[in-house]
Structures are given as structure tokens and as C-alpha cells.
Amino acid sequence: MPLDTETYTLPVARTIADLQAQVTAWRAEGLRIGFVPTMGALHEGHLSLVDLAARHADKVVVSIFVNPTQFAPHEDLDAYPRTEQEDAEKLAKRPAHLIFAPAAREMYPEEFDLSIQVSGPSEGLESDARPHFFAGVVTVVAKLFAAVKPDIATFGEKDYQQLLVVKKLVRDLDLGIEIVAGETTREQDGLAMSSRNAYLTSDERRRASQLYAALNNVADTIKQGASITEAREAGLAILHEAGFDPIDYLEVRDAETLTPLETVTSPARVLAAAKLGATRLIDNIPLEI
């Protein structure tokens, strides 16, 4: 298998054929395959998902692919950080066994005509701000699943709506892949790790932790007996005060279905997305009464 092993310690497959040659060989040995899809620019959040996958599988494939179809024309596709050399060095220190880093043309050959939608959990929240986002995510994840054919895959709770959408894809398409959720990894001040944090100025970086503070304030206020409406108002005030603008949403939703709640009687999730300067941040936390 012609893997590029000169530059990196870990083997890197550039084509689906090379990827499948390795995965098929592992499967023939009876090994269980874990998969961690990423867009690169790896931080400790991604690496914790690699560790998590390794606890559920014998071999872990990590994909690095900045998927163009989940970016809108005005979004940050070109600016999105690409750091493959550093990513490979980080992965070499973790229980990862193969990097799959295809070119866009390998995933989307000319005359690519496929689009997969999952309604239900994909509606609202992120879709209001980014209408084509989940169709892009679902289509590329389905293609990556078809290419890797993993037994299990890990997804971070930081992108909570995406996690539910991927679970629904697996269920509705009967893919038989176990989706394991990884808890959000945070900086010391609570800011959720994200590749997009690199866009923040130092002043914005200092204020960014107020997103997590606002989520916790909403959860705590509800736990103390306030209504969702009251709690949201208090949370929005924190975000405005910290300079977030616009605030795309700050919502309390059912944790399984993301349907809006009047009151919290079953496991819920507090979710927010807002811009700080030019950078859009998202985060969420669990809320159980």
C-alpha cells in the first residue's frame, strides 16, 4: 500500500482505496475499527476523542478533511487553519493508527450529485444561521463512514446538534456504527476548545469565557427555580455585556430531540452560538433538574 510515511510517523492514506486496503486488512485480523473525523487544526478536544475511540476499538483512523460543502460562500473555508504537519505529530503521540487525509477531489469527484439530509434534529439552532451546514456535514460523514466502515466513531459534545444529527443518520440509514460522545474539553477559564479560537484577538480571547459563564448562569438560574424565559434573559445580558454580537441563539432544549421546552422536566441542554468580533463561537452544557 503506497502510504506516505516519509514525512510523518503515522501512515497517511490519501485515497479511499489506500484507506480501505489498510482497514480491510485489519478487519480480516478480527480487529475492531474506531474512527475520529476531524477538519484538522487539532487541539486537546480532538485528541481526547482519539483516546476515547481507542478505548472502544483496536485500531483508530483519524480523518483530516476540511469539508468544503459545509461552508457557505461567505464563511471561513479559505481561512480555516490547515496544520497537517503539526496534526500528524500530535496524533503520533496518541493511540491513532492511520490518518486519512484526502484531497477535495478524492471525496468530491467531478459531477458529484449526492446530497443527504436528516431533518428532525438538524432543524433550527445552527441551521437558522447556517442553512446548508448539516446537509454538508451529513453527506461527508456518510461518505467517510462508507470509506472507513468503522465499528465505532467518536464525536464531541461541543457540536451537540451535530452529534444528534450523526446519531440520527446512523439510525435511519441502519449503518450499525456505534456513536460515542466525548465530553467537551475546556481551557482553564472554561472556554470550549475549538480550532476557531485561533481567530480571537487577545482581548476577545479574555472575554470569550463569558459564553461558558452565560450557559452555566442559565442552568443555575433554572435550577434555583426561575423560568426558562427569566434564565435566558439573564444569560443574554452576560453575553451582551461581554460584547457578543450578534447572538444567534441561547436556548434551553430537550437533550434528546432538541425540541423547545416550556419547563425542564427531562434531561435538557443549554446551547448558544454568538459572534465575538469576526469569530463565531458555539458551546453547550447539560442541564438536569
Add this chain to the structure above:
Amino acid sequence: MPLDTETYTLPVARTIADLQAQVTAWRAEGLRIGFVPTMGALHEGHLSLVDLAARHADKVVVSIFVNPTQFAPHEDLDAYPRTEQEDAEKLAKRPAHLIFAPAAREMYPEEFDLSIQVSGPSEGLESDARPHFFAGVVTVVAKLFAAVKPDIATFGEKDYQQLLVVKKLVRDLDLGIEIVAGETTREQDGLAMSSRNAYLTSDERRRASQLYAALNNVADTIKQGASITEAREAGLAILHEAGFDPIDYLEVRDAETLTPLETVTSPARVLAAAKLGATRLIDNIPLEI
């Protein structure tokens, strides 16, 4: 595996779990799996696809599932012939090894949210008359492929546009399934075999063969040097004379892409769909100059 073997000679799996238990066992023996998806009401056209699959695989799974999502509300879902006992008896005489006959709830559980589209070959022709047809077909075929995980699958050329759409699904989703096309099986007078032929009155049945005659007339006229426009006019006259009304389309298209042609310089296909009384018939033939 609790397969229902009392009524039929062939085992029948009603659930994806039972299906996969059998297919996984076969695969563990190194056997190659062939798949023939059908909506039942089996005729010699379907059975020839079973024979064809058996020439490319060790074990052949035949699904019988009248897929509700590919019928529009005004179409013939309820009237569509259901003849499972006879279908099973016919399959028992062919190289079929397992019937997969799920209930609609097994394929579409409550809160089913998935939709898969393949643009390109699905545009125009059938989609003009049946706008939601191919989304329904593609979604159920992707689910059946995920459930059976076949090495090869056979599809009839009678539904030529569907054949191209399924090939595109497999390519764009990197499913790695070989799609083998089966030639259209015809009655003695040339009428393509179809489960819907059972709807025809005896008078309509007699006139129905003019659909195949019209296709051949178009092809022959072009081979004799006429333009596509002239040939279509002659073909439409035959259909009108035979009482087809409305004629949804009678077209000469590129055989690979189904794009409209000015002149025939590469392999082409002559395709038609038209109603005879209450019954909509479709057919197509190859055209090479």
C-alpha cells in the same frame, strides 16, 4: 436465527437483524453476496435478475418491499399487487437463498428523518412526472444496501433512469457495490414485463405493445438518417394512434448521462413513458449508430 420457514421453501427474514445474522454468517465463510431489490409481484424480468445475480455471487438475497416513499399520494401504492406467497414459490425455483420482506415500520421507524438525493441522472424524464420518486428510490436503496451489504446488486434496464441513479448513488457514496444491469425481459409481442401490466384491460394489453414499436421506430428512423425531431414525431404518432394519453415523454438521450442530444454520435437511449387508460407504462431501448 428465527426465520419463518414454515410457509415457504426459502427462508424469509422480516427484520434487518435477522437478515444481517444470515448475511454476516455467509460473509464469514468468504461467500460473495448478491442482491436483487424488488417490490414483489415477481415476473420473469425479476427472476432473470436473480439468475444474473447468481452468476456474480455465491448467495442471492431478494428483497420484497413495496416502498411507500416512492409513491405520491395520488399514485397506486394501495393497489400495487402484493403476492408474497406466489413470489416465494417462484423464487424457490431460482438460485435465490434468502428473502428479505420487512414491514414498512422496520424500514421506516417512527420519526424517520433521512432523505438522500442524487441530482444529475435523476433530473427530468421520470422526475418531471413523479417529482419525489427518485428521492424515495434512492433513500430505500441506500437503506437496503446498508442492511444487506452486498458485493453486487442487479437492476433491470427497463427502469433505465433508475439504473443510472443507483449507479451514481454507489459512486458518490463510495459504497463499493458492483451494479450489474439486466436486459429488459419482454413478452412475445415486445411489451416489457412489468408488475403494472396486470392493470391493463385485454384491449389495452393488445395495444400496449405499440410502446415498444414506437421506441424501435424512433431508433430505426434515426439509423436511416432522419433527425431526432423527425424520428420523435413519427414515434409520437404511433403512440397517439395506439391510444396512449398523456404521453409523458418520448426522448432520445445520451446513454450515460441522459442529457438531451441534438444528434446521435455516442451511445444513446430511446426512452418513453405514457399512460394507456389508467396504467402508466415506461420502456426504453439502446440506440447506437
